[in-house]
Amino acid sequence: MLVVFGSQLAPIAYSARLPNRLILCLDGVSYRDMAALQQGLTYKDIHGWKFHRQAFNHGYFPVSRLISTFPSISDPSWSEILDDQPPPGYQRTYFDASKDSEVALNGVTSSEEYEEQMTWQMAGGFHRILGYVAPQHAFRYEINSVIKDFLQTRDGRVNYYALIHTTDSAQHLSGDIFWMLSTIDERLQQLRAAYRASEGKELEILLLSDHGNNHAGGGKRVGVRHFLKSAGYRISKSIRNTNDIVLPTAGIESWIEIHNSPTATEALAQLLTHLKGVDIVTAQLPDRTNQFLIINSKGERALIEWNPIQNSFRYSAEQGDPINYLPVVETLKNKGALDSDGFAKSDAWMAETLALPYPVALERIVRGHTRVTLNPSTVIVSLKNGYIHSGFIIKRGAALTKCGGTHGALDDVNSDGILLSSFAPTKDTTTSRVAEVYDGFPGRRDARNWAAASKTTHPHFNSFPYRLPNLSSSFACIPPKPPLLKTQMMSPP
Ligand SMILES: [Zn+2]
Numbered sequence: 001m002l003v004v005f006g007s008q009l010a011p012i013a014y015s016a017r018l019p020n021r022l023i024l025c026l027d028g029v030s031y032r033d034m035a036a037l038q039q040g041l042t043y044k045d046i047h048g049w050k051f052h053r054q055a056f057n058h059g060y061f062p063v064s065r066l067i068s069t070f071p072s073i074s075d076p077s078w079s080e081i082l083d084d085q086p087p088p089g090y091q092r093t094y095f096d097a098s099k100d101s102e103v104a105l106n107g108v109t110s111s112e113e114y115e116e117q118m119t120w121q122m123a124g125g126f127h128r129i130l131g132y133v134a135p136q137h138a139f140r141y142e143i144n145s146v147i148k149d150f151l152q153t154r155d156g157r158v159n160y161y162a163l164i165h166t167t168d169s170a171q172h173l174s175g176d177i178f179w180m181l182s183t184i185d186e187r188l189q190q191l192r193a194a195y196r197a198s199e200g201k202e203l204e205i206l207l208l209s210d211h212g213n214n215h216a217g218g219g220k221r222v223g224v225r226h227f228l229k230s231a232g233y234r235i236s237k238s239i240r241n242t243n244d245i246v247l248p249t250a251g252i253e254s255w256i257e258i259h260n261s262p263t264a265t266e267a268l269a270q271l272l273t274h275l276k277g278v279d280i281v282t283a284q285l286p287d288r289t290n291q292f293l294i295i296n297s298k299g300e301r302a303l304i305e306w307n308p309i310q311n312s313f314r315y316s317a318e319q320g321d322p323i324n325y326l327p328v329v330e331t332l333k334n335k336g337a338l339d340s341d342g343f344a345k346s347d348a349w350m351a352e353t354l355a356l357p358y359p360v361a362l363e364r365i366v367r368g369h370t371r372v373t374l375n376p377s378t379v380i381v382s383l384k385n386g387y388i389h390s391g392f393i394i395k396r397g398a399a400l401t402k403c404g405g406t407h408g409a410l411d412d413v414n415s416d417g418i419l420l421s422s423f424a425p426t427k428d429t430t431t432s433r434v435a436e437v438y439d440g441f442p443g444r445r446d447a448r449n450w451a452a453a454s455k456t457t458h459p460h461f462n463s464f465p466y467r468l469p470n471l472s473s474s475f476a477c478i479p480p481k482p483p484l485l486k487t488q489m490m491s492p493p
Contacts, residue, residue: 277387
């Protein structure tokens with residue numbers, strides 16, 4: 001009997017361990033904010049109260065930059081981070097080129113593949129709306145739920161993935177990101193202590209974010225529709241004529257996507273540099289394969305040429321130097337990194353530009369017009385901080401609350417997310433490279449096949465995806481449950 005019983009126990013005892021690693025995906029946390037918090041900083045919140053905070057300074061390596069996609073927004077960025085298929089659009093409202101029509105999904109209730117792959121994420125609907133109405137409440141709910149769910153996960157999985165949405169939504173609404181991050185640190189310290197007691201080893205924690213936040217306040221809304229209409233263009237939902245433009249708009253952002261007839265691209269890009277609030281305009285040149293235009297608001301102009309086979313880039317300034325990359329060209333030349341045609345490999349460009357005001361710009365602009373979504377736009381406008389693009393109604397609605405800042409633009413404050421580890425030093429990298437560093441982030445839920453698989457093989461697990469029933473009551477060999485964490489959180493300022 002002992003032999004029979006023992007042989008049954010072995011795999012269960014093995015699978016009764018908590019996961020080795022917690023991978024916490026924090027939406028919209030800036031590198032500069034996390035770096036400041038690790039150092040310790042004194043600041044005033046929006047009510048004028050002064051705080052000194054320091055967090056993630058014990059048990060973590062120094063934070064590294066995780067440079068976002070361009071535009072620096074969630075869906076393309078998380079999809080790249082997790083090495084998923086590109087999403088259909090940059091946003092949930094997008095232009096479907098094959099159908100020649102604009103598609104609008106509900107950003108609150110719809111889910112992208114990366115969201116479905118999480119071990120835990122806030123379900124759509126009510127809680128997501130709460131994230132925009134009462135972000136601090138939703139934030140408490142999210143972080144408490146992740147920790148509770150993690151401590152109940154004893155199904156043999158090695159990596160546990162969770163996505164926190166409210167770190168982004170709260171910042172859009174002037175939430176105190178330093179309080180939120182300090183709270184996360186505190187809760188994770190409690191979790192680590194519980195984990196040590198239960199598992200007899202250290203929990204590995206990895207924090208990632210998809211983009212930054214410019215903290216530029218409410219921002220002035222750019223009059224792009226009026227501007228384009230005045231110039232003779234027609235804002236439409238499809239592109240039938242050369243002057244038709246599709247302008248998918250969702251939320252409040254510091255970038256604009258423009259879909260247009262190929263013949264209009266160059267003139268349109270040039271025109272848009274005169275729109276007040278514009279910093280940089282990029283465009284894919286329709287008649288020249290793998291060539292991309294960068295123009296800034298001063299009319300300075302450069303060409304990016306991409307060799308997709310070598311994954312190498314050439315930057316040629318045609319007039320001025322719109323993103324100040326000529327010194328980088330010089331450095332690459334001096335290091336012998338340029339080939340005879342003046343192209344350098346993407347990694348060489350990255351190494352020289354990670355910490356610049358427009359980080360890893362060439363590669364990100366090219367990918368932004370070709371790879372980061374299934375329906376890339378012809379023209380992308382990156383706004384100056386302090387200017388925003390939004391629908392009129394959304395901006396009016398947001399006027400009722402205080403806007404804290406946004407993201408989407410090409411520059412570092414919008415683009416630099418975080419990579420922070422408790423178990424190994426990290427290096428600055430990009431969203432398109434980070435999956436390689438972590439073996440492709442294994443053990444995520446299979447979003448595509450899970451629904452089908454769960455119905456055929458685990459019909460009784462439908463309501464609790466991928467979680468085995470609680471075994472601790474039936475088998476004495478299961479380690480004791482870790483002590484319950486206090487659910488009390490630090491009060492907001
Ligand atoms: Zn956001």
